[in-house]
Amino acid sequence: xxxxxxxxxxPDPPDPPPGRHPLMPGPRVLIADDNPVIRAGLAALLTAxxxxxxxxxxxxxxxxxxxxxxxxxxxxxxxxxxxGVDGISALPxxxxxxxxxxxTYSRDPDIVRESLLLGAGGYLVHGxxxxxxxxxxxxxxxxGRPHFTPTAAAVLLTALRHTSSHPQRPVPQxxxxxHNSVLFGLSSREVEVMDLIASGxxxxxxxxxxxxSEKTVKNHINRIFAKLQSTTRSEAIAHWLGTxxxxxxxxx
Numbered sequence: 001x002x003x004x005x006x007x008x009x010x011p012d013p014p015d016p017p018p019g020r021h022p023l024m025p026g027p028r029v030l031i032a033d034d035n036p037v038i039r040a041g042l043a044a045l046l047t048a049x050x051x052x053x054x055x056x057x058x059x060x061x062x063x064x065x066x067x068x069x070x071x072x073x074x075x076x077x078x079x080x081x082x083x084g085v086d087g088i089s090a091l092p093x094x095x096x097x098x099x100x101x102x103x104t105y106s107r108d109p110d111i112v113r114e115s116l117l118l119g120a121g122g123y124l125v126h127g128x129x130x131x132x133x134x135x136x137x138x139x140x141x142x143x144g145r146p147h148f149t150p151t152a153a154a155v156l157l158t159a160l161r162h163t164s165s166h167p168q169r170p171v172p173q174x175x176x177x178x179h180n181s182v183l184f185g186l187s188s189r190e191v192e193v194m195d196l197i198a199s200g201x202x203x204x205x206x207x208x209x210x211x212x213s214e215k216t217v218k219n220h221i222n223r224i225f226a227k228l229q230s231t232t233r234s235e236a237i238a239h240w241l242g243t244x245x246x247x248x249x250x251x252x
Contacts (some may be wrong), residue, residue, distance in 0.1 A: 026050075026051040027052055027073075027074040027139065028054075028055045028071070028073045028074045029076070030056045030071060030073040030098075031076075032057075032076060032087065033077075034059050034079065034081075042054075042077065046134075049135050056070075056071045059082070060085050060090075061082060061084065061086055062085040062090070064094065068094060068098055072098075074099070075100070075141060076099070078090070078094065078102055078103065079104050080106045080115070081104070081106060087102065088115065089187070092118050092188045099121045099141050099142055101124065102120045102122065103126070104124075104125065105125065107151045110216050122141045122146050122148055123148050123149070123151075124137055124147070124148070125149045125150075128149035184227045186224065190223060193210065193221065197237060198237045203218060224236060
């Protein structure tokens with residue numbers, strides 16, 4: 001009589017790497033930073049964790065946008081200061097395609113505020129997070145949960161307190177606003193600033209309304225004037241509202 005074979009024993013499946021849901025594949029990440037040493041370090045750290053796949057690396061905002069369209073990552077880690085197209089300029093275009101987590105040395109409150117207003121899902125400052133916290137931030141932002149290191153959290157708290165005591169003035173909307181934003185190639189922040197210019201606000205008032213410095217306002221205005229091919233506020237307003245005509249006096 002043949003003896004029954006003993007029941008085969010299969011080992012239990014291994015536990016998923018830290019931070020990875022057992023039924024959810026790890027996020028595919030693109031790293032955008034002009035410093036190759038930082039890119040390599042971040043890629044090694046994320047890959048070693050086993051729960052993140054680095055699919056591409058970019059040296060500036062233009063390359064980040066091109067590679068995002070090509071690789072369709074789940075998340076972009078984006079530096080602020082890069083040559084050519086910087087992170088702030090690329091951000092409004094990237095967030096239409098994928099969640100973005102700012103990862104930078106910049107502690108400038110204006111940069112933090114602008115990044116968040118332009119759609120970044122989180123803001124991490126180098127030196128303020130551990131490798132485990134970086135992994136947690138990657139997973140959080142990919143799944144729609146914001147994540148901030150202390151510098152960015154402090155800026156948010158200050159902005160909330162300021163908003164509660166200084167309500168923002170409503171921004172009048174031009175009926176040509178959407179058409180012109182596409183026609184002239186203005187970013188979402190530049191559209192906001194141009195609307196405030198058209199409403200008659202000074203640089204100081206625009207800075208207060210947008211929670212940015214007057215220097216940042218001037219930088220936005222310089223870019224807006226270049227895109228609208230204008231040299232004065234009145235000329236820019238005329239082009240923006242579709243009422244360009246000779247002899248219009250400006251606001252200075």
